[in-house]
Amino acid sequence: MTRTPSLAALRAGLETALDPDARAWLDQSLTEAADHKADSGQGPVPTWELRFAQAGRRCGPEHADDARLLLLHAARADTATLTRLYEQGTAAERRAVLRTLDHLVPGPEALGLTEDALRTNDTSLVAAAVGPYGAEHLGAHAWRHAVLKCLFTGVSVDEVAALADRARGDAELARMLGDFARERTAAGRPVPADLQRVLALTEVSAETSAETCTETSVETSAVEAPGASSTEPLTRAGAPTEPPSEAAPAASAASPQES
Amino acid sequence: MRIFDPHIHMTSRTTDDYEAMYAAGVRAVVEPAFWLGQPRTSPSSFYDYFDSLLGWEPFRAAQYGIAHHCTIALNPKEANDPRCTPVLDQLPRYLVKDNVVAVGEIGYDSMTPAEDTALAAQLQMAADAELPALVHTPHRDKLAGLHRTIDVVRESALPLDRVLLDHLNETTVKDAKDAGCWLGFSVYPDTKMDEDRMVALLKEYGPEKVLVNSAADWGKSDPLKTRKVGDAMLAADFTEDQVDQVLWRNPLAFYGLSGRLDLDVADTDATHEGNSILRGGE
Numbered sequence: 001m002t003r004t005p006s007l008a009a010l011r012a013g014l015e016t017a018l019d020p021d022a023r024a025w026l027d028q029s030l031t032e033a034a035d036h037k038a039d040s041g042q043g044p045v046p047t048w049e050l051r052f053a054q055a056g057r058r059c060g061p062e063h064a065d066d067a068r069l070l071l072l073h074a075a076r077a078d079t080a081t082l083t084r085l086y087e088q089g090t091a092a093e094r095r096a097v098l099r100t101l102d103h104l105v106p107g108p109e110a111l112g113l114t115e116d117a118l119r120t121n122d123t124s125l126v127a128a129a130v131g132p133y134g135a136e137h138l139g140a141h142a143w144r145h146a147v148l149k150c151l152f153t154g155v156s157v158d159e160v161a162a163l164a165d166r167a168r169g170d171a172e173l174a175r176m177l178g179d180f181a182r183e184r185t186a187a188g189r190p191v192p193a194d195l196q197r198v199l200a201l202t203e204v205s206a207e208t209s210a211e212t213c214t215e216t217s218v219e220t221s222a223v224e225a226p227g228a229s230s231t232e233p234l235t236r237a238g239a240p241t242e243p244p245s246e247a248a249p250a251a252s253a254a255s256p257q258e259s
Numbered sequence: 260m261r262i263f264d265p266h267i268h269m270t271s272r273t274t275d276d277y278e279a280m281y282a283a284g285v286r287a288v289v290e291p292a293f294w295l296g297q298p299r300t301s302p303s304s305f306y307d308y309f310d311s312l313l314g315w316e317p318f319r320a321a322q323y324g325i326a327h328h329c330t331i332a333l334n335p336k337e338a339n340d341p342r343c344t345p346v347l348d349q350l351p352r353y354l355v356k357d358n359v360v361a362v363g364e365i366g367y368d369s370m371t372p373a374e375d376t377a378l379a380a381q382l383q384m385a386a387d388a389e390l391p392a393l394v395h396t397p398h399r400d401k402l403a404g405l406h407r408t409i410d411v412v413r414e415s416a417l418p419l420d421r422v423l424l425d426h427l428n429e430t431t432v433k434d435a436k437d438a439g440c441w442l443g444f445s446v447y448p449d450t451k452m453d454e455d456r457m458v459a460l461l462k463e464y465g466p467e468k469v470l471v472n473s474a475a476d477w478g479k480s481d482p483l484k485t486r487k488v489g490d491a492m493l494a495a496d497f498t499e500d501q502v503d504q505v506l507w508r509n510p511l512a513f514y515g516l517s518g519r520l521d522l523d524v525a526d527t528d529a530t531h532e533g534n535s536i537l538r539g540g541e
């Protein structure tokens with residue numbers, strides 16, 4: 001998911017998907033959000049913010065993200081409001097805030113929320129943090145670590161907005177990926193398939209990317225010849241814990257202990 | 260055997276426990292907010308804990324195929340500490356959250372005036388938020404504590420049939436049942452209640468409105484006690500349907516009073532995005 005669909009498309013999709021009760025609830029809530037007075041930060045919680053919290057049980061978990069996104073838009077939530085909702089939110093509410101940042105915050109002033117989400121180990125938050133707002137505003141170092149974190153925690157790199165554009169010709173990212181691949185290989189563990197995909201994106205040659213790429217093509221032979229050019233000792237200190245055994249259905253999950 | 264543990268503190272348990280619970284048949288849990296063994300010194304410490312019950316812990320549980328909900332409250336022990344009581348003012352904003360299925364654990368610890376105040380205030384909040392309440396009964400002076408608890412509920416806006424009285428035993432079950440409350444039993448190694456006593460109580464009082472939990476936490480406890488009670492019931496000639504009633508349908512009915520239970524783990528927040536988890540990035 002690299003593009004957020006238009007608001008009209010979201011609204012239309014929800015209108016058809018929701019049952020009549022949920023649709024009526026959403027219409028009413030969007031009206032409340034649109035009508036609310038800019039709040040002072042004092043006094044009781046504005047009604048629309050309560051609706052924001054309740055969206056999961058009113059619209060169903062599968063539609064909650066879209067409903068919350070529409071509410072934030074209708075309320076024209078500013079950075080201060082978004083920050084408060086994020087800080088006081090459940091994981092689902094936080095994810096919804098992260099997904100609206102590129103719509104509602106023109107500059108980097110909400111980047112702290114993205115950075116907070118990237119420090120968590122909840123893959124749903126990490127995935128939301130590498131969306132369009134993160135792609136637009138994360139600095140090079142933080143963005144590379146975000147990509148690496150996706151690979152560590154099993155978040156598909158399909159979630160990383162503008163992946164090809166930002167990865168193209170990124171020699172430092174290629175080096176990090178190569179080192180990560182070597183570390184995995186040394187530990188006798190498979191290298192995530194997504195890693196090769198991202199690595200390939202960093203390798204785009206000068207003629208196909210001359211217009212956007214100022215860095216030269218990258219040396220990535222280290223991945224093909226594990227350990228050959230490693231300059232730092234392999235360490236197990238950062239090795240993630242092994243995933244749990246097969247007993248539980250989701251137990252092959254990436255370890256949330258990864259940090 | 261499908262199992263819903265209606266009272267377990269997973270924050271204190273390991274992933275090995277989640278794995279063993281799933282293998283034993285546990286598919287849903289409710290984690291009540293309680294004290295952490297180490298006293299807290301500020302309201303912020305509670306908010307981080309509540310956020311964890313609404314964020315990180317359901318994510319962990321979902322990875323093991325278990326649906327996780329929580330109850331939120333200021334617990335009776337810390338209701339006595341003036342550094343903690345400002346938490347009461349912030350509870351309403353937590354009680355609207357989708358994953359909160361009751362107010363709890365509330366109730367008495369030492370039966371102090373501060374506990375009276377916190378219990379009455381939180382019963383009112385449960386009524387306002389249209390939530391049921393999980394009410395802990397005290398370990399010391401238990402029968403007197405139970406009577407006082409029932410009296411306070413009677414005076415509150417919350418009907419008795421929206422209250423689960425927990426940690427019951429042979430001495431308290433009858434009065435709790437007569438009051439019309441839901442009946443919770445915590446089955447521990449060594450203390451409180453064991454499997455055989457639990458089966459004896461089920462024989463005497465029947466399975467209606469009875470919930471069995473492990474109340475497993477950071478102390479000596481066993482997250483598989485629910486399963487062991489199910490096995491003991493079958494060994495004592497209860498039917499599989501009666502086991503299902505106690506270990507699954509009763510907790511479902513009680514917390515279902517909130518209108519907020521969502522047991523479809525595949526649809527939880529974690530695995531919603533987490534098809535990526537299932538692919539196994541490791």
Ligand SMILES: [Zn+2]
Pocket residue numbers: 266268291293364474
């Ligand atoms: Zn407890």
